[in-house]
Ligand code: B12
């Protein structure tokens with residue numbers, strides 16, 4: 427059966443595939459509880475730990491997991507355009523959730539030519555911990571940046587799997603220390619999110635900051651640079667990705683640049699038309715717009731002062747307070763005069779935030 431599964435995968439061009447019989451991940455329970463107690467979990471994860479560790483809660487007939495690593499990012503170099511906002515590589519082209527999900531279904535159909543079975547495709551949004559599911563299927567090992575790194579493809583692999591009721595033999599993962607004495611990602615992370623011992627504090631991670639609806643502390647905003655969605659730094663610097671990144675690029679990555687001025691004035695409809703098919707767009711226009719205001723401040727784009735100032739009239743308090751921060755970054759004396767003037771008619775919450783910003787070291 428294992429041979430049939432792997433041959434079906436190869437016919438579909440899938441090179442990174444592994445099979446696991448692990449259905450119980452309770453070896454992670456203590457780690458997950460302690461992480462939660464330390465406040466190291468985040469709102470993008472399933473909060474119910476039991477749902478994370480017992481895969482049979484999700485698929486009661488589970489016997490075998492067919493795990494796949496879908497490579498991306500070959501030959502990637504940051505596209506030129508320093509005054510643009512930047513999306514992470516996972517937002518390049520069509521949303522990978524859709525394409526990967528269809529690929530998993532195609533694989534299941536291909537295997538069904540030989541055997542009738544039940545399956546559930548999972549990509550990113552399942553309560554299970556994809557990295558651990560795929561590690562135990564032999565797809566790779568953890569790097570200090572917390573990502574699953576495959577021996578051939580590096581860490582630029584999306585992870586997905588089919589939960590199935592197939593009976594077959596598992597692959598045996600080869601556990602090894604892949605980082606050794608390297609700590610390049612630890613040193614390169616803009617907000618010191620990666621621990622020297624390995625693992626990350628998600629709430630310091632720029633990728634998290636670009637996605638969260640929570641308030642972003644002012645010192646963290648400076649670390650976000652010009653990121654509009656996601657962050658790739660700990661992967662781009664990783665020596666284990668060198669071979670993939672040094673390959674010749676077959677794709678044009680310029681769709682990762684975001685016109686900041688356009689984003690500020692875009693309607694919801696225009697946003698969905700332009701970015702709706704991209705992986706990062708689920709967060710919505712206003713979060714991207716907030717990140718654009720942070721980027722404009724960090725890039726110190728004086729030519730956009732008036733555009734940012736116009737956002738002080740936005741109907742969203744969130745947009746107003748990030749516009750205020752951005753103006754102070756671009757031109758503090760001018761921004762201070764404008765904000766003091768606006769204090770006269772702002773509501774209590776916005777007024778409080780403006781006063782805090784006016785007193786802060788920006
Ligand atoms: C929540 C989430 C986030 C959060 C938290 C990230 C994180 N590191 O967990 C935020 C928003 C920050 C995030 C960011 C990104 N994410 Co994300 N994310 C998820 C999600 C939905 C859940 C992950 C989770 O539960 N983490 C919590 C805990 C359990 O993980 P952990 O703290 O890293 O701990 C594990 C290991 O790191 C390890 N570990 C912990 N400590 C130590 C210490 C040592 C020494 C070692 C060796 C190991 C180790 O053991 C733990 C058990 O597995 C998964 C999809 C899913 N359903 O699983 C995608 C997922 C992890 N994300 C993914 C991606 C691509 C990204 C980004 C690259 C996107 C981007 N370009 O911005 C960044 C990478 C940031 C980073 N360095 O991790 C991929 C990762 C693919 C891969 N090759 O590993 C996933 C698997 C989605 C997918 N299906 O492809 N993400």
Ligand code: SF4
Nearest residue numbers: 615631632657659660
């Ligand atoms: S994605 Fe960026 S911010 Fe997050 S851990 Fe990696 S380098 Fe640090």
Ligand code: SF4
Nearest residue numbers: 569570605608611664
């Ligand atoms: S940069 Fe170095 S320490 Fe970080 S994941 Fe890659 S090999 Fe490991």
